[in-house]
Amino acid sequence: NAGVTQTPKFRILKIGQSMTLQCTQDMNHNYMYWYRQDPGMGLKLIYYSVGAGITDKGEVPNGYNVSRSTTEDFPLRLELAAPSQTSVYFCASRLVFRSSYEQYFGPGTRLTVT
Amino acid sequence: TQLLEQSPQFLSIQEGENLTVYCNSSSVFSSLQWYRQEPGEGPVLLVTVVTGGEVKKLKRLTFQFGDARKDSSLHITAAQPGDTGLYLCAGTSGGTSYGKLTFGQGTILTVHP
Numbered sequence: 001n002a003g004v005t006q007t008p009k010f011r012i013l014k015i016g017q018s019m020t021l022q023c024t025q026d027m028n029h030n031y032m033y034w035y036r037q038d039p040g041m042g043l044k045l046i047y048y049s050v051g052a053g054i055t056d057k058g059e060v061p062n063g064y065n066v067s068r069s070t071t072e073d074f075p076l077r078l079e080l081a082a083p084s085q086t087s088v089y090f091c092a093s094r095l096v097f098r099s100s101y102e103q104y105f106g107p108g109t110r111l112t113v114t
Numbered sequence: 115t116q117l118l119e120q121s122p123q124f125l126s127i128q129e130g131e132n133l134t135v136y137c138n139s140s141s142v143f144s145s146l147q148w149y150r151q152e153p154g155e156g157p158v159l160l161v162t163v164v165t166g167g168e169v170k171k172l173k174r175l176t177f178q179f180g181d182a183r184k185d186s187s188l189h190i191t192a193a194q195p196g197d198t199g200l201y202l203c204a205g206t207s208g209g210t211s212y213g214k215l216t217f218g219q220g221t222i223l224t225v226h227p
Contacts (some may be wrong), residue, residue, distance in 0.1 A: 004156070031213055040123065042202060042217035043157070050212050058214065090156050094213050101145050101164075101206060101213060105156025 002026050004106035006091050012112045013081040021076040021109050023091030031094040032074040033103065034058070034066065036087040043090065049074055081113045116141040120203055120218030127193055128226050135188045135221045137203035144207055146179055146186045147215070151200040160188075193225045 007022045025032065030051050035043040045058030049068040063085055065077040074093075078085060088110050092103040119138045127133055137146065145164045149157035161170050163179035163186060170177045174197075176189040190197055200222050204215040 033214070035217075040219060042118075042120075042219045043204075043215075044217070045214055048212060048214060056212075092156070096213070101147060101162050102159045103213070103215065105158070107155055 004091055004093055004104050006089075006106035006109050008109060009107065010110045012114065013078075015081060015083065015113060017081050018077070018079050019081070019111075021078070021089055021091075021111075023074045023076065023106060024072050025074075025091075025093040025104070026072065027093060027095065027104065028071060029093035029095045029104070030071065031096055032068065033092045033094070034064070034074070034076045035090045035092065036060065037090060037108075038087050046076065046089075078111075083113050085111065086113045087111060116143070116205065116207065116216045118203055118205055118216055118218040120221055122221060123219060124222050124224075126224045126226070129194055130192050131225075133190050133193055133223070135201055135203075135223075136185070137187065137205075137218050138185045139205065140184065141205075141207075142183050143205035143216075144183070145205070146183070147204045147206070148177055148186070148188055149202040149204060151202060151220075157200075157202055190223075193223075195225045195227050198223055198225050 004025045033048045034046040037043045047066040049055045091106045094103045147162045148160045151157040166181045166183045168179045174191045203218040
């Protein structure tokens with residue numbers, strides 16, 4: 001059971017380039033989330049999904065896109081990268097079951113846009 | 115927009131000391147979670163509190179949820195170097211929030227031997 005896996009771990013992009021951050025979970029969790037973490041700012045929600053084919057915006061969605069074609073995968077797409085998108089990106093998943101609130105996080109992708 | 119204010123932002127103490135981290139909001143949360151994050155890793159859940167006034171203990175860590183469910187605290191007794199890390203509080207609203215978490219800014223704890 002690998003939990004939540006993210007690739008790549010590190011990436012440097014030039015301004016205007018695009019990339020996809022991959023996220024996969026093998027726990028059969030129905031809810032998945034993308035966060036970004038800036039120094040001293042905690043985590044902010046970018047997008048989330050409550051199941052395959054269903055996604056919605058979080059607090060800071062501008063400049064990002066997501067898709068969820070399977071339960072396991074929830075990729076995050078950056079189009080036209082900007083320096084403001086330099087951050088650490090975390091994917092998380094959650095099993096909706098009674099009072100279970102725990103989110104399981106991946107190890108993160110550190111992205112630098114120069 | 116719900117906000118969680120976490121304090122202090124930085125805490126540097128000697129091994130054996132006690133400490134308290136606070137998490138405050140003007141909003142009511144249906145649950146409050148505390149996560150710990152090590153460098154280069156994602157946050158890991160320590161505890162969830164859901165009832166106003168609830169107190170939970172995890173070895174030397176004591177978590178409290180305020181009576182009005184607007185604030186929470188984390189108290190560590192006799193801190194050890196292994197407690198060093200980033201501590202994050204996160205709240206979730208009920209209803210159709212889909213478990214979305216609002217995070218505080220985090221507290222960076224350093225425990226010196």
